[in-house]
Amino acid sequence: xxxxxxxxxxxxxxxxxxxxxxxxxxxxxxxxxxxxxxxxxxxxxxxxxxxxxxxxxxxxxxxxxxxxxxxxxxxxxxxxxxxxxxxxxxxxxxxxxxxxxxxxxxxxxxxxxxxxxxxxxxxxxxxxxxxxxxxxxxxxxxxxxxxxxxxxxxxxxxxxxxxxxxxxxxxxxxxxxxxxxxxxxxxxxxxxxxxxxxx
Numbered sequence: 001x002x003x004x005x006x007x008x009x010x011x012x013x014x015x016x017x018x019x020x021x022x023x024x025x026x027x028x029x030x031x032x033x034x035x036x037x038x039x040x041x042x043x044x045x046x047x048x049x050x051x052x053x054x055x056x057x058x059x060x061x062x063x064x065x066x067x068x069x070x071x072x073x074x075x076x077x078x079x080x081x082x083x084x085x086x087x088x089x090x091x092x093x094x095x096x097x098x099x100x101x102x103x104x105x106x107x108x109x110x111x112x113x114x115x116x117x118x119x120x121x122x123x124x125x126x127x128x129x130x131x132x133x134x135x136x137x138x139x140x141x142x143x144x145x146x147x148x149x150x151x152x153x154x155x156x157x158x159x160x161x162x163x164x165x166x167x168x169x170x171x172x173x174x175x176x177x178x179x180x181x182x183x184x185x186x187x188x189x190x191x192x193x194x195x196x197x198x199x
Contacts, residue, residue, distance in 0.1 A: 026187070030194030031172050040168035047164040051145045051157055059152045077155055084163055085116060088136040092118035092170075095132035096188075099124050110191070123187040123198060126177050133174045137167035169193050 093105040096118075104122040109115065120132075145160025147153070173195065177186065185198040 026196045026198045028196055029176055030192045031169060033193060036169045036172060039172060040165045043168045044165035047161045051149055051161055055149045055157050084140050088140055089116050089118040091136045091139055092132050095135045096120040099128040119190055120188045123185045126180060126184055126186055129186040130174045130177050133170040137164060137170060141167055
């Protein structure tokens, strides 16, 4: 019952929001994929420094020996990365769905870039959009990396570093949103790495 009431409230809020947006101008904001990839590489290196140096200092392992000699099932790690990529998009969808309803969420793959994506076809405020953009980095990146350092798990630390870098585009968009007016409404772009801003 409470779930039904919640969905009805979201639908009513959405209808009211669309009425408010009628007549407002919208502006597209998109990020350059090539630059985003370079940013991801830089972010990966920065995250590696931030997490691997404490890891090696705490657990007293020689970095080169650890990197070359750590025995981990490569297939398991590869599967974990693939599952993580799917979960990354699911986290976007679940977080945004809390504000817009699950029917507004869709998933797919940009085949030209071999990149999975999550799209929300309803506008939302800047804060929920930023939250949805940042959650995969927090859940799959920061938390595993920190946990890996704390418990001494090298694969978990590397997993977290990888997913911090994988969130480079999300972090870039969140940073761009901090420059927008706090009361602006955001609509996720359907086929580009970006969004529309309603002013």
